Amino acid sequence: MKPLRIYAVAYLIFLYAPIALLPLFAFNDGTIIAFPLQGFTTKWFAELSGNKALLSAVGNSLFIAAMTAIFATLLGICAARAGAMADFPGKRGIIGFVMLPLVLPEIIVATSLLIIMRQVLGLDLSNWTVIAAHVLICMPFSIAILNGAFQNLDPALEEAALDLGENRWSAFRLVILPLVMPGIISSLLISFTISLDEFIIAFFLTGTNPTMPVYIWGLLRFPGQLPVVMALGTILVTLSILLLALAEYFRRRGLARAGVTDSGGFL
Amino acid sequence: MSTLISLSQVEKYYGDYHALRGIDLEIRSGEFFSLLGPSGCGKTTLLRTIAGFEGVSGGAIRIDGKDMAGVPPNLRPTNMVFQSYAIFPHLSVAENVAFGLRRSGLSKTDKARAVTEALEMVGLGGFGKRAAHALSGGQRQRVALARALILKPKVLLLDEPLSALDKKMREQMQVELIKLQRQVGITFILVTHDQEEALVMSDRIAVMFDGEIGQMADPETLYRRPASRRVAEFIGQMNFLQARIVDDAGASLMLEVAGLGRTRVEASQATADARTGACVVGLRPETLGILFEGEAPRLGQEVIDAVVDEVVYYGDMTYYHVHIPGVAEPLKLSMKNITGRPVLDIGTSTRVAWDPRALVLLGG
Numbered sequence: 001m002k003p004l005r006i007y008a009v010a011y012l013i014f015l016y017a018p019i020a021l022l023p024l025f026a027f028n029d030g031t032i033i034a035f036p037l038q039g040f041t042t043k044w045f046a047e048l049s050g051n052k053a054l055l056s057a058v059g060n061s062l063f064i065a066a067m068t069a070i071f072a073t074l075l076g077i078c079a080a081r082a083g084a085m086a087d088f089p090g091k092r093g094i095i096g097f098v099m100l101p102l103v104l105p106e107i108i109v110a111t112s113l114l115i116i117m118r119q120v121l122g123l124d125l126s127n128w129t130v131i132a133a134h135v136l137i138c139m140p141f142s143i144a145i146l147n148g149a150f151q152n153l154d155p156a157l158e159e160a161a162l163d164l165g166e167n168r169w170s171a172f173r174l175v176i177l178p179l180v181m182p183g184i185i186s187s188l189l190i191s192f193t194i195s196l197d198e199f200i201i202a203f204f205l206t207g208t209n210p211t212m213p214v215y216i217w218g219l220l221r222f223p224g225q226l227p228v229v230m231a232l233g234t235i236l237v238t239l240s241i242l243l244l245a246l247a248e249y250f251r252r253r254g255l256a257r258a259g260v261t262d263s264g265g266f267l
Numbered sequence: 268m269s270t271l272i273s274l275s276q277v278e279k280y281y282g283d284y285h286a287l288r289g290i291d292l293e294i295r296s297g298e299f300f301s302l303l304g305p306s307g308c309g310k311t312t313l314l315r316t317i318a319g320f321e322g323v324s325g326g327a328i329r330i331d332g333k334d335m336a337g338v339p340p341n342l343r344p345t346n347m348v349f350q351s352y353a354i355f356p357h358l359s360v361a362e363n364v365a366f367g368l369r370r371s372g373l374s375k376t377d378k379a380r381a382v383t384e385a386l387e388m389v390g391l392g393g394f395g396k397r398a399a400h401a402l403s404g405g406q407r408q409r410v411a412l413a414r415a416l417i418l419k420p421k422v423l424l425l426d427e428p429l430s431a432l433d434k435k436m437r438e439q440m441q442v443e444l445i446k447l448q449r450q451v452g453i454t455f456i457l458v459t460h461d462q463e464e465a466l467v468m469s470d471r472i473a474v475m476f477d478g479e480i481g482q483m484a485d486p487e488t489l490y491r492r493p494a495s496r497r498v499a500e501f502i503g504q505m506n507f508l509q510a511r512i513v514d515d516a517g518a519s520l521m522l523e524v525a526g527l528g529r530t531r532v533e534a535s536q537a538t539a540d541a542r543t544g545a546c547v548v549g550l551r552p553e554t555l556g557i558l559f560e561g562e563a564p565r566l567g568q569e570v571i572d573a574v575v576d577e578v579v580y581y582g583d584m585t586y587y588h589v590h591i592p593g594v595a596e597p598l599k600l601s602m603k604n605i606t607g608r609p610v611l612d613i614g615t616s617t618r619v620a621w622d623p624r625a626l627v628l629l630g631g
Contacts, residue, residue, distance in 0.1 A: 159320055160353035162340045164367035164414065174366075178357045 019237055026230040033226055044231040051228070057215035061196055064127050064211060068134040068195035069188045075135065076142030076187055077180075083143070084150035095143075102140040109137065110204035117205065125207040133201045138191040145190065145251065149183025150176075182250040189247035193240050212236075271296040271331060271421060271454050272317065278325030279312055279478075286312045288478040289326070294422075294456065299448050301457045301465040304475035305501065310458045311426055313475070317456065318424050319343045331421055346415035347424040350431070352407040354399045354414075360386070361395035363410055367418045385413040388447070405436050416451060425457045429464060441467050462502045466490065474498050490551075494538055496631040499549050506555070506598045510548040510628065512541075522628065524548050526594035527571060530623045540630030547631055554625035555600035557587065557617050559608055564620040573598065575615045585610050589619060 026045070030038035048054065082088075083095050101109065113133050117123045153176065161171035177184075199213040206214055216232065219225045272294040279287035286309045294300045302310040315321040317328060319340035328335045330344060340347075346367070355363050364382045373381065386392055389409040394402075402410065408428060415423055428444075429437045445468055448455045459465050465472045466486040473483040481501075482494040493499035496507070514521040518534050520542070527548075537546075556568075564570050576597055577588035585604055588597045600619065602608070611617060 154351050154353060156349040156351050156353035157355060159340070160347070160349060160355070160414075161366070162320075163318065163345075163347045164418065165341045165370050167339075167341055174369075175355055 022230055022233045022237060025227060026234040028227065031224050031227060033230070044227040047228050048231050054212075054215060054219075054228075054232070057210050057212045060127055060206075060209050061212035064130050064134060064202075065192045065195040067127075067131045068138055069192040071131070071135045072138035072142045072191040073146075073184055073187045075139055076146045077184065079139070079143050080146035080150045081176075083147060084153070098143060099140045101137045106137065106198075106200045109133070110201040113201070114204045125205055127207065127209070129205045129207070130202050130211065133205050134191075134195040134198060137198070137201065138194050141190050141194060142187040145187045146180065146183050148251075149180040153179055182253050186247040186251040189243045189250075193243045193247075197236060197240070269296050270294070271298075272456075273329045274313075274317075274326065275329075276326035277313070277316060277323050277328060279309070279316060279321065280324045286478050287316070287323075290478075290480060292473060292480070292483070294454060296421075297452050297454055299445070299455045299457070299468060299470045301459060301469040301472045302475060303459055303462060303465040303472050303501075304481075306460055308475040309478040310460075310475050314347075314424050314426055314456060314458045317422070318345050318347050344421040345424055346418055346420040346422075347426065348408075348411045348415050348428045350427045352411040352431075354402070354407050354410055356400045358399055359395065360391065360397045360399055360402070360410055363399055364395075364413045364417055366414060371418075381417055382413075385417040388416070388450070389413045390443070404432050405440065408432065408440065412447070416447075416453070419451075420453060422454045422456060425455060427458055427460070429459075430461070437464070444468060466502070474501060476501075492536075492627060493549070493629070495540075496547060496549070496629045499627070499629060504552050504599055506550045506552065506596070506600075508548045508550070508594070508596060508598075510546050512546065512628075515542060520628070522548065524626075525596075526591035527569070527621065530569070530626075532623055532626060532628060536624075536626060537628035538630055541628045544630055546628050549627045549629055550598070550621065550625060552586070552599045552601045554622055555598060556620045557589075557600065557602055557611065558620050565622075567624060568620040568622050570618050570620050573617055573619045575611050575613055575617060578610060578613055580610060587611065589617070591619075 024037070025033050027040055027042065028037050029041035029043070079095070079098055083091065110133070113129075113136075117125070117129050117132075123129060157175050157179070158171050161175045162168070166174060197213055198211075199217065202211040203214050203217070210218065212232075216229050219229050270293045272292070274290050274292040277287055277290040277292075278285075288309075290313060302313055304310045312321060316323050317330075317335075319335065319338060319342075323336075335343060355366065358366070361379075361382050364385050365378055368378050368381065371378070382395060383392070386395060389412050391406065391409050391413065394406070394410075399407075399410065408431075411428070425444075429440050432440060441464060444455070457465070457468060466489070469486055471483065471485050472489055474481045474489065476497055482489060482498045484492075484494075489498070489502060493502060493505075499505045499507075508527065509525040511523045512520055513523050513529065519531055520534060520537055521529060521531050523529055541547075558564065558570065571591055573589040573591050575587055575589050579586040583604060584601050586599065586601050588599055590597045598619070604610070
């Protein structure tokens with residue numbers, strides 16, 4: 001038992017210590033990322049807010065993440081509902097293909113998408129090309145979350161609504177949608193988070209305006225800018241944790257509402 | 268009473284599986300009708316075709332004279348109480364009950380009054396503000412009833428509505444459902460696998476096996492004059508003895524029954540197929556009686572000797588398995604434990620009274 005416990009603790013330190021260093025150096029009064037610490041400062045955060053190029057990159061990323069979250073979740077709702085309620089030939093195969101981007105190497109996806117968009121379709125790279133690619137990789141997560149929400153529903157609920165005079169669409173809106181809403185919010189938040197810090201695909205497909213991760217990567221060539229990156233990283237980590245916690249909260253509330261026991265999730 | 272629902276030659280296939288095989292059925296207005304059968308016999312499928320959740324592969328369903336082909340559930344004059352109750356968990360009790368009134372065009376106060384009335388009718392007055400997921404099984408059942416009845420449907424369809432309740436609650440709800448049905452005067456169609464439930468509640472019962480109707484009759488006829496050995500075995504307990512028709516005189520039959528000897532029965536006690544082919548005699552356990560010390564057979568009863576093989580004591584009743592010397596099949600019989608009557612021991616030799624008027628002659 002003892003060695004296992006030591007292993008578990010060591011594992012957690014290895015996993016989270018580097019992230020803990022982010023805020024440490026973000027508030028450190030020195031350009032060199034090294035111990036001993038120089039003293040407390042918030043000037044890196046101030047410098048951050050004055051950096052026009054960075055702010056524009058952040059703006060791009062937020063726009064891309066928001067659009068990705070909306071499209072991935074909309075498509076995820078359709079796929080999860082079809083998967084949970086309808087029965088059609090080849091269903092398992094189709095769902096399998098939709099889930100595939102979860103395990104495809106992103107660099108391969110990015111390269112092939114670049115070729116398709118530039119060479120085959122002749123599109124100009126822009127925020128929208130990034131959005132399209134991000135929807136592709138966020139969809140599996142969205143479906144995984146929404147599948148849970150849809151499969152927990154008693155099919156008799158929709159039939160009851162039909163029986164009580166509603167048509168298919170209004171039954172969906174009045175009964176199904178409110179019951180899966182926590183799953184939808186959870187899916188929006190997770191897709192948003194994934195898209196926000198995605199680098200490889202954005203690096204390949206971004207146009208003249210880089211996204212935030214791409215811009216940060218560019219900054220790394222200038223060591224003097226490193227503490228600013230740390231400050232930005234601190235904000236991002238805090239934001240990510242908040243969003244994921246919120247997503248999990250909504251997922252659990254959805255389970256409680258449907259009156260079923262928890263059967264796993266992302267957190 | 269006029270016919271409200273008529274099914275003619277209704278067929279249903281799921282792929283190769285033949286779920287309903289030429290169902291003909293007429294259900295009268297105001298009737299409490301049950302579809303009874305073992306699981307997989309097609310009773311729920313039949314109910315769902317009437318509700319419109321399943322299309323038919325052949326034949327026609329007419330409700331109140333109108334052909335229901337292609338009419339979706341929301342446009343049929345039927346409402347359903349689901350086996351799982353399907354109470355909307357995100358709505359309150361009152362919102363659940365009011366759900367069907369959304370498109371009614373009633374004013375807010377009229378709706379509220381209708382909801383209050385419906386809840387009071389099912390014994391849930393004052394429960395309107397409760398959250399639906401905080402209700403017990405019996406209360407959910409009542410909400411489901413109120414939600415369906417508030418629309419005043421021509422037909423209320425109930426899919427195994429009592430199967431999720433415990434025994435006490437189930438018996439209580441049986442009585443309440445009968446009262447409710449009389450009060451509202453709506454036609455009820457109940458699907459159940461519980462023969463006792465069907466006998467207690469129904470005006471008429473259709474017993475289904477393998478997608479076909481085995482017999483359709485009122486509870487008493489079904490119990491006393493089952494149309495086949497299968498129906499007799501499914502409903503209540505029945506003893507079967509090998510038999511042979513010695514003489515068929517048209518209005519009456521002379522039988523030779525294993526262990527019971529020769530006896531004469533009315534033609535109405537025999538099914539048509541029993542008179543033409545192989546046959547067995549069926550006797551209900553309660554029509555047989557052990558003759559205790561000092562008891563004499565009643566007028567019309569016959570007496571045979573038997574030996575007690577098994578004794579099952581139930582408090583108010585004792586169930587005996589006995590055998591007639593020389594007959595392989597044991598006879599089951601039940602005796603009321605009235606004062607002064609002993610419980611016999613296994614191995615006791617005794618006399619058993621039986622009544623030729625109580626037996627049925629079945630094919631098989």
